[in-house]
Amino acid sequence: MIQLERVTVIYNRGTLDEKVALKNVDLLVEEGQFVVIVGANGAGKSTLMKVVVGEVKPTFGVCRIMGQVLREEKIFKCGSIVCQDPNLGIFPNLSIEENLMLARKKGFRGLSFGRVDPRAIELLRSCELGLEENLKKKASKLSGGQKQALAMVMAVSSNPKLLLLDEHTASLDPKSTEKIMELTDRINKTLGTTILMITHDMNIAEQYGDTVIVMEDGKIIARIDKSKQKVQASQLKSMIKSKLTATT
Numbered sequence: 001m002i003q004l005e006r007v008t009v010i011y012n013r014g015t016l017d018e019k020v021a022l023k024n025v026d027l028l029v030e031e032g033q034f035v036v037i038v039g040a041n042g043a044g045k046s047t048l049m050k051v052v053v054g055e056v057k058p059t060f061g062v063c064r065i066m067g068q069v070l071r072e073e074k075i076f077k078c079g080s081i082v083c084q085d086p087n088l089g090i091f092p093n094l095s096i097e098e099n100l101m102l103a104r105k106k107g108f109r110g111l112s113f114g115r116v117d118p119r120a121i122e123l124l125r126s127c128e129l130g131l132e133e134n135l136k137k138k139a140s141k142l143s144g145g146q147k148q149a150l151a152m153v154m155a156v157s158s159n160p161k162l163l164l165l166d167e168h169t170a171s172l173d174p175k176s177t178e179k180i181m182e183l184t185d186r187i188n189k190t191l192g193t194t195i196l197m198i199t200h201d202m203n204i205a206e207q208y209g210d211t212v213i214v215m216e217d218g219k220i221i222a223r224i225d226k227s228k229q230k231v232q233a234s235q236l237k238s239m240i241k242s243k244l245t246a247t248t
């Protein structure tokens with residue numbers, strides 16, 4: 001699904017502000033995988049995500065999405081993105097229902113505009129945030145957690161093969177974070193959507209996803225495949241910490 005081969009990204013190359021943000025990064029994400037990226041500030045997580053999206057072109061190396069060398073329009077056809085700010089994924093002046101219809105217009109197959117897809121309602125109901133009971137409510141009136149749940153359901157309305165999540169729980173309280181992470185997991189497990197997620201939250205990395213990628217100073221310093229390595233959730237945090245401290 002995603003393949004990075006020896007990807008190096010140098011910002012402001014050849015100037016005094018030159019910064020090597022990614023150094024020879026190799027990464028393979030298979031279809032249906034849920035991959036979590038962790039690492040300190042400046043480790044290169046967002047740059048890696050921007051390479052996958054096509055926003056940043058590798059200075060050296062190659063990024064392939066579904067076997068094809070990336071061109072910007074490709075990723076947006078097969079992928080959706082949800083970022084940190086819940087307001088960015090929704091249309092605040094429209095109702096929940098109108099937001100869902102608009103998202104569906106963009107991509108849902110086989111259904112005419114004017115009806116909310118029952119699958120979207122089912123996903124909303126599964127969040128237990130009361131969204132499905134208030135479909136006429138304006139999105140601007142929702143809580144942060146409710147907005148992000150709506151943004152997530154909208155993001156998967158176009159049946160993307162790939163969902164990119166850039167610290168999508170960072171601005172939420174613990175209860176909303178739990179609901180959004182449960183929804184994220186459900187999307188991966190029930191829709192089969194491949195997920196690449198950045199987080200600073202070690203508890204999330206411990207609890208969710210099949211694989212944890214640890215980044216430091218532009219490099220992937222560890223890849224922990226939870227099932228293959230039979231890693232218990234409780235062991236993971238200390239494993240990540242030991243990888244990070246081992247290189248400092």
Ligand SMILES: Nc1ncnc2c1ncn2[C@@H]1O[C@H](COP(=O)(O)OP(=O)(O)OP(=O)(O)O)[C@@H](O)[C@H]1O
Nearest residue numbers: 011012019021039040041042043044045046047048
């Ligand atoms: N557009 C840019 N121009 C120059 N340098 C940049 C640019 N974007 C990022 N950088 C630098 O590249 C390095 C990697 O940044 P990046 O944002 O990818 O890290 P990150 O792991 O996502 O950090 P954070 O967790 O703080 O978001 C940092 O040193 C950052 O200052």
